[in-house]
Amino acid sequence: MASALDQTDMVQIPNTPTLVAEENVDHKKRVKIQPTAQESFAMEHVVHQVQNPEPRLRGPAIKDKSENNARKDRLPLQGEYFDNDKGDRFFFRHKLGDGAMGHVFLSVFGGRTVAIKTEKYSTGMLPMEIKVLLSIKRHQGHHFCDIIDYGTIRREYNYMVISLLGKDLYRLRSEQPSRSFTLNTTTKIALETIDAIDELHKIGYLSRDVKPSNFAPGMREHGQHKTIYMFDFGLAKKYVDRDNRKMKSRGEVGWRGTVRYGSLQAHKRMDLGRRDDVECWFYMLIEMYVGELPWRHMTDRTLVGQAKLSVRNESRQTFFNRIPRQFERIMDMIDAYSFEVRPDYPHLKALINEIRVENNIPDRCKWDWQVEESQHSELTETTSVMSDMAIMAEQGGTNYTDRACENQ
Numbered sequence: 001m002a003s004a005l006d007q008t009d010m011v012q013i014p015n016t017p018t019l020v021a022e023e024n025v026d027h028k029k030r031v032k033i034q035p036t037a038q039e040s041f042a043m044e045h046v047v048h049q050v051q052n053p054e055p056r057l058r059g060p061a062i063k064d065k066s067e068n069n070a071r072k073d074r075l076p077l078q079g080e081y082f083d084n085d086k087g088d089r090f091f092f093r094h095k096l097g098d099g100a101m102g103h104v105f106l107s108v109f110g111g112r113t114v115a116i117k118t119e120k121y122s123t124g125m126l127p128m129e130i131k132v133l134l135s136i137k138r139h140q141g142h143h144f145c146d147i148i149d150y151g152t153i154r155r156e157y158n159y160m161v162i163s164l165l166g167k168d169l170y171r172l173r174s175e176q177p178s179r180s181f182t183l184n185t186t187t188k189i190a191l192e193t194i195d196a197i198d199e200l201h202k203i204g205y206l207s208r209d210v211k212p213s214n215f216a217p218g219m220r221e222h223g224q225h226k227t228i229y230m231f232d233f234g235l236a237k238k239y240v241d242r243d244n245r246k247m248k249s250r251g252e253v254g255w256r257g258t259v260r261y262g263s264l265q266a267h268k269r270m271d272l273g274r275r276d277d278v279e280c281w282f283y284m285l286i287e288m289y290v291g292e293l294p295w296r297h298m299t300d301r302t303l304v305g306q307a308k309l310s311v312r313n314e315s316r317q318t319f320f321n322r323i324p325r326q327f328e329r330i331m332d333m334i335d336a337y338s339f340e341v342r343p344d345y346p347h348l349k350a351l352i353n354e355i356r357v358e359n360n361i362p363d364r365c366k367w368d369w370q371v372e373e374s375q376h377s378e379l380t381e382t383t384s385v386m387s388d389m390a391i392m393a394e395q396g397g398t399n400y401t402d403r404a405c406e407n408q
């Protein structure tokens with residue numbers, strides 16, 4: 001992957017207002033708390049709405065075709081279709097999952113199964129995701145979905161067409177009889193996912209929402225089942241400025257992320273850096289191997305933060321009991337990182353590989369879900385087993401910012 005950082009400032013979704021992404025605001029000149037991507041989008045929306053040409057009507061007939069209803073901010077439904085600007089037709093075959101902001105559908109494009117992520121036109125989170133995926137594509141990121149198309153339909157919804165993935169890691173673990181993965185699968189996931197995080201950081205972005213439900217293996221039919229892919233960049237943020245200089249911490253900015261996997265700094269509502277993505281990765285690994293985290297049943301964010309502190313102090317021994325000692329070293333390494341520092345990804349990987357060697361895990365080993373996988377068709381694999389709401393509830397609420405939280 002190239003190390004040059006992306007200099008592009010804006011993503012223009014055809015027929016949509018321009019998103020001025022969060023990171024494009026000059027930090028030094030800013031006096032107020034930085035607007036979220038959503039707020040920036042809303043501001044731009046007002047400015048650009050008048051200038052944007054009228055989008056041509058596309059897609060299926062809508063029952064009530066009155067002018068007002070044709071412009072209704074809405075999510076598409078299963079069975080509908082739309083045509084993109086090049087005349088390609090995309091059907092929303094069936095729903096693969098629900099996110100906080102919209103639906104993800106299965107579709108077919110060029111004889112290949114794909115996923116289409118949608119959100120209401122006014123939501124404005126998708127442009128950031130598109131921006132990240134386009135940047136990744138330019139840098140040939142290995143652990144990310146290919147972005148095939150994106151746009152907006154009649155000011156009703158925004159969409160992006162991306163490569164189809166298998167079930168996410170949260171679902172796959174939940175389906176294991178023990179609700180945990182073997183050391184082989186956990187360490188293989190650890191190596192794949194730290195590579196994904198490293199790749200994202202190399203192109204100048206933070207995820208700020210590293211968690212099992214944002215990673216999934218690729219599809220066997222596409223020959224991608226040995227790779228774990230990272231998706232969902234709704235909370236992503238650039239941590240370097242236009243001149244590729246690392247931006248200074250903005251101090252206290254509010255909560256970002258998912259309670260269960262959030263870093264100690266996130267609990268302090270501080271600006272997040274690369275080390276925080278890696279801390280989330282660490283909690284994710286422990287959960288996958290042990291089957292749960294001590295704060296699994298806690299919903300109060302403060303209590304979860306206290307429980308995370310406790311595993312560094314009074315409950316350290318219990319927490320690290322019966323798991324490879326390298327995990328404790330990993331946590332101590334992460335805790336020693338300051339905001340600016342680049343995590344030592346090769347060292348983290350070396351510790352994971354040490355676990356594999358000590359436990360005589362052969363290099364070529366199947367994922368835990370591969371036995372079960374062979375008994376089902378690939379299409380069934382992508383269908384949700386747990387409801388998305390159940391997963392959100394399990395994780396102590398899905399990703400959100402303080403602002404979104406207040407709106408709940």
Ligand SMILES: Nc1ncnc2c1ncn2[C@@H]1O[C@H](COP(=O)(O)OP(=O)(O)OP(=O)(O)O)[C@@H](O)[C@H]1O
Pocket residue numbers: 096097098099100101102104115117145162163164165166168213214231232233234382398399
């Ligand atoms: N490329 C894909 N292939 C298959 N399924 C996908 C893909 N992208 C997303 N999904 C499914 O859709 C669900 C929601 O997607 P995603 O996490 O991107 O949406 P979101 O609105 O950002 O959700 P969240 O509430 O977790 O932030 C995922 O959990 C997954 O089940």
